[in-house]
Amino acid sequence: MKYSAKEAAKLTGLTIPTLRYYEKEGMLLEIKRSKSGNREYTQADIEWIEMIKCLRTADVPIREIKKYISLAVQGSTSVVERMEMIQTYKMDLEKKMKLLQETLNIVNLKLKFYQSFVERNEIKELTYLEEWKEFSKMCEEE
Known part of the structure; x- marks a missing residue:
């Protein structure tokens, strides 16, 4: 099956300029052209x-x-070289995922902190430092 640039963009979720950029940068191997000069993407190109x-x-x-x-x-x-590259990308992703999970845990604690004030109807004026002390105390109790 052959796809126009518009169809390829829709299938991949990319824009036509992005597809052209990938082609210009040599990341897409020889996109065929129709007799009228339009790009024709194959299923292999999409993959x-x-x-x-x-x-x-x-x-x-x-x-x-x-x-x-x-x-x-x-x-x-x-x-072997490609496998090593992919292994490096995997390790980088795992580090990022760990960091994101730690960040999400803190965000969830902060949300719980604010929800406790709202649920008890105890919204009070606190300075940033006072709030941080209360938040830190709650985290220690967790």
């Missing part, structure tokens, strides 16, 4: 774009994605 999106979601820089793609084009001779 390749999804892989690029996955790497971008993992905050992999464009230059690293380009390196990964150049290795992928080489075939099986680069499997």
Whole structure:
């Protein structure tokens, strides 16, 4: 099946300019053109774009994605190097997830702190430092 740029953009959730940028940067391998010169994306192109999106979601820089793609084009001779790259991305994601989970825990505690005031109808004027002391006390009790 062949997809127009508009259809490819809709399928991937990207914009047409983003697709063109990926192509210009060499991250999309040879997008075929129709006789009238319009881009025609294949299912394989769509899957390749999804892989690029996955790497971008993992905050992999464009230059690293380009390196990964150049290795992928080489075939099986680069499997070990690609595996090591993916392992590095995985470790980075795990660190970020841990940090985000810790941040979410603090946000949840802060929310609980405010909810306790609202539920008891004890909304009172506190300075930032007074509030922080009460919040810290609540956290110690948790």
